[in-house]
Amino acid sequence: MENLKEIERAALAYSIARNALSEQVNALHGEIEQIKRSKLGALRRAVERAAERQTELHDLVSHNRALFDKPKTRILHGVKVGYMKQPGVIEIADEAATLERLKKMFESDPATLQLLIKVTEKPIKDALAELSGDKLRKLGVRITDDSDKVVIKPADSEVDKVVDALLKGVVEE
Numbered sequence: 001m002e003n004l005k006e007i008e009r010a011a012l013a014y015s016i017a018r019n020a021l022s023e024q025v026n027a028l029h030g031e032i033e034q035i036k037r038s039k040l041g042a043l044r045r046a047v048e049r050a051a052e053r054q055t056e057l058h059d060l061v062s063h064n065r066a067l068f069d070k071p072k073t074r075i076l077h078g079v080k081v082g083y084m085k086q087p088g089v090i091e092i093a094d095e096a097a098t099l100e101r102l103k104k105m106f107e108s109d110p111a112t113l114q115l116l117i118k119v120t121e122k123p124i125k126d127a128l129a130e131l132s133g134d135k136l137r138k139l140g141v142r143i144t145d146d147s148d149k150v151v152i153k154p155a156d157s158e159v160d161k162v163v164d165a166l167l168k169g170v171v172e173e
Contacts, residue, residue, distance in 0.1 A: 025162050
């Protein structure tokens with residue numbers, strides 16, 4: 001019982017330290033929000049100006065295609081402009097019909113067919129987890145890392161998540 005009292009005292013000390021850390025994180029968030037609010041107007045104006053200039057540049061490049069035949073792109077003032085070949089997208093309207101056509105077309109060439117059709121067959125771990133230990137053993141499936149571990153976890157809030165991340169970084173160092 002004496003050990004439980006020690007653990008309780010240590011939990012209280014940890015809780016107090018965590019609350020102090022939470023207060024610091026809250027203060028930091030408050031300062032960050034204040035800075036965001038003070039800079040937001042200028043930031044929005046800068047984003048709008050950059051977007052307008054990008055649109056102007058896009059229009060100029062698209063209306064002067066002939067300037068980008070060779071080379072297709074140029075770097076001007078640190079900005080790459082021009083045209084770039086896009087890979088294109090394969091569209092399959094009816095997968096079942098396409099599969100049937102593939103099988104007919106390549107029925108005499110199973111190696112090529114195997115390259116063109118993906119077949120996926122594997123056990124579903126979440127479903128296996130519902131089976132009994134006896135059945136899992138018979139299937140040759142083992143459950144690993146299912147031992148007990150020490151848990152120290154306050155009821156999480158957004159601030160607690162930040163605090164946990166900070167504490168995790170310190171512990172890993």
